[in-house]
Amino acid sequence: MKSIIFDLDGxxxxxxxxxxxxxxxxxxxxxxxxxxxxxxVVKAQTIGQTAEYFRNHLGVPHSAExxxxxxxxxxxDAYKNTIPLKPYAREFLDKELENGTKMCVLTASEASYIHxxxxxxxxxxYFQFILTCTxxxxxxxxxxxxxxxxxxxxxxxxxxxxxxxxxxAVNGAKKGGFTVYAVADPVTEADSKLIRSVADKYIKxxxxxx
Numbered sequence: 311m312k313s314i315i316f317d318l319d320g321x322x323x324x325x326x327x328x329x330x331x332x333x334x335x336x337x338x339x340x341x342x343x344x345x346x347x348x349x350x351v352v353k354a355q356t357i358g359q360t361a362e363y364f365r366n367h368l369g370v371p372h373s374a375e376x377x378x379x380x381x382x383x384x385x386x387d388a389y390k391n392t393i394p395l396k397p398y399a400r401e402f403l404d405k406e407l408e409n410g411t412k413m414c415v416l417t418a419s420e421a422s423y424i425h426x427x428x429x430x431x432x433x434x435x436y437f438q439f440i441l442t443c444t445x446x447x448x449x450x451x452x453x454x455x456x457x458x459x460x461x462x463x464x465x466x467x468x469x470x471x472x473x474x475x476x477x478x479a480v481n482g483a484k485k486g487g488f489t490v491y492a493v494a495d496p497v498t499e500a501d502s503k504l505i506r507s508v509a510d511k512y513i514k515x516x517x518x519x520x
Contacts, residue, residue, distance in 0.1 A: 311410060313465030315456060315488075316437075318417040320475035323427060325385075325393045326497035329353075332381055333360060342368055353497075354451060354478040356418055356443060357381055382423055389427040396493065398516035403436045405520060415440045416459040418450055418479075438463055450479035453486025460488075477501040480508050 320326040333352050337344050345351070345368070352360045361377035364370040370377065406413060414437050417424060421442055428434050441459050448455035460470045472483040475495040483490045492509035493516075494502065506512045513519060 311412060311469065312406075313412045313460065313463045313470040314406060315414055315416050315459045315463065315465075315470060315472045317450075317472075317474045317476070317479060318415050318424060319419055320495040320497060321473050321493045322396060322399050322415070322433070323393050323431070324396055324495075325388070325427075326475070326495055328385055328388045328393065330497050332384055333364075335384065336377065336381060337364070337368070337370075340370065340372075342370060349497075353476060354449070356449070357420065358444075382420070386423050386426070389423050390430065393427055395431055395433075396516065398520065402516040402519055403433075407436055412438055412463050412465065414438050414459055414463050416443075416450075416455065417441070418443045420444060449482075450474075450476070451482045453482055453488075456483050456486050456488055474509075477505050477508070480505055484508055 316322050319329060330349055333348055334344050352363065355363065357378050358374060361374040364377055365372070365374060403413070417440070419442065421440065428440065439462065441462065443449055443455055446455050446458045448458070456472055460466070463470070467487050470488060472488045472490045473493060474480050474483060474490060475493045475498050477498065480490050480492055490509045491511045491513060492505045494512065494514040498505065
């Protein structure tokens with residue numbers, strides 16, 4: 311039986327445009343200059359890591375908790391009301407569910423704000439569980455986080471496929487020996503050539519898998 315570990319943001323739901331502007335908006339709202347490499351730095355970070363980066367490297371005087379709360383407040387509304395599924399994602403999920411595939415979500419986002427989107431989009435019925443990196447204690451640059459999800463799902467390296475959109479996560483899964491399908495996303499377009507060279511398969515739409 312096949313198992314699939316799905317990333318959420320940029321892979322199943324089209325939320326990356328929201329995240330791309332979140333850190334920038336926070337800094338501008340508080341009168342701080344926005345580094346040119348901001349997105350490349352924070353795209354592989356959890357919110358907590360980004361908060362510490364703002365504090366330790368950009369001189370933001372707010373506490374990590376204050377930064378995190380403001381960022382979450384900014385994105386919560388989008389998760390609750392507007393962020394859509396990626397095209398043909400539901401059709402692919404329906405197909406795999408019908409085929410008996412065991413599926414889960416492994417995300418660097420936090421449960422508190424993603425669940426409203428999962429519920430609104432009626433996605434929870436497809437997955438055995440939703441697992442966050444915070445819960446595992448590992449980041450997606452590390453293969454351990456994927457192994458934890460695989461074991462919880464009851465899969466093996468041979469029958470588990472990881473779906474990701476970001477280069478750092480594709481690299482992390484490949485280090486663990488996983489088969490990785492990369493999903494194109496406009497926010498990760500700059501890394502698309504490298505992603506293609508690392509991933510086992512690169513898709514621009516789930517329609518290609520139907």
